[in-house]
Amino acid sequence: MLRQLRRNRLAFSGAVIAAVFVLVALAAPLIAPYDPARADFGSALAPPGLDHWLGTDDLGRDQLSRVIHGARASMQVGVLAVALAFAAGVPLGLLAGYYGRFADSLVSRLTDTLLAFPFLVLAVGLAAVLGPSLLNATIAIGVSLVPQVIRVTRAETLRLKHLDYIGATIAGGGGDGTVLARHILPNAASALLVQATVGVPTAIIGEALLSFLGLGVQPPEPSLGVMLSSAQPYIAAAPWMAVFPGLAIVAATLAFNLFGDGLRDVLDPRGVTR
Numbered sequence: 001m002l003r004q005l006r007r008n009r010l011a012f013s014g015a016v017i018a019a020v021f022v023l024v025a026l027a028a029p030l031i032a033p034y035d036p037a038r039a040d041f042g043s044a045l046a047p048p049g050l051d052h053w054l055g056t057d058d059l060g061r062d063q064l065s066r067v068i069h070g071a072r073a074s075m076q077v078g079v080l081a082v083a084l085a086f087a088a089g090v091p092l093g094l095l096a097g098y099y100g101r102f103a104d105s106l107v108s109r110l111t112d113t114l115l116a117f118p119f120l121v122l123a124v125g126l127a128a129v130l131g132p133s134l135l136n137a138t139i140a141i142g143v144s145l146v147p148q149v150i151r152v153t154r155a156e157t158l159r160l161k162h163l164d165y166i167g168a169t170i171a172g173g174g175g176d177g178t179v180l181a182r183h184i185l186p187n188a189a190s191a192l193l194v195q196a197t198v199g200v201p202t203a204i205i206g207e208a209l210l211s212f213l214g215l216g217v218q219p220p221e222p223s224l225g226v227m228l229s230s231a232q233p234y235i236a237a238a239p240w241m242a243v244f245p246g247l248a249i250v251a252a253t254l255a256f257n258l259f260g261d262g263l264r265d266v267l268d269p270r271g272v273t274r
Contacts, residue, residue, distance in 0.1 A: 010261075014260075015255075018259050025072040025075035032068045037221070048063075073207065073217055074208065075252075078200040082196050085149045089150045089153060092150050093151070119206070123144040132216065137206075153192065156191050194267060197257075197263055204249065205253055207224075227241065227245040
């Protein structure tokens, strides 16, 4: 699988860039050259230079340090929101796909209700109800991702439960728990892994949007969305305030999407997106 992934240059490049973002997020306190919250009014709106590689903002805070710590917030939300979505969506998808009938009808109606709202609209609404904070933004984004996880898990379960080895397991005395845990879930893992790589960039964009609207990370804590919001009045005078956080969001989301596309091709040679 790794050899096939390396042959796909775009996917391999995406994987490398995504890994760099993860490492930067983990080591943010160690590699950031300045305290991201320390203001230096004497250096306010300084352009990129030797002292501040990406310039400073309106309060003189180092943009590079804030982008690094902002990437950390984005990765944190991306991973935790996807983990929350999988913790809720995978069991529901297995329940609906395996047992069918009433369980399938109930879970499907719940999924359809959530899918009636666009992802960002649902995330904004939930975050507004829960209140502005990074934790609440993570919960709102995770809940908004649940319907997609349910649909993928349900589709894989429906496909797998009719295969011969599942029937053989049941005929040999295997119970529902054994079938689901030992056979269906492991064989659905490839599709779920691809879904996870697609969910992370969606969560990153969601966090940036919520923070931009004031429903996510709260100033002075750094976030790519907060940095874009603060840059609005200074677009003409200090464009670097918006350019570098925007490029970080684009790079992170593009990297995970390219990696996810390549991973899908490797795990499913037919290129079928279920």
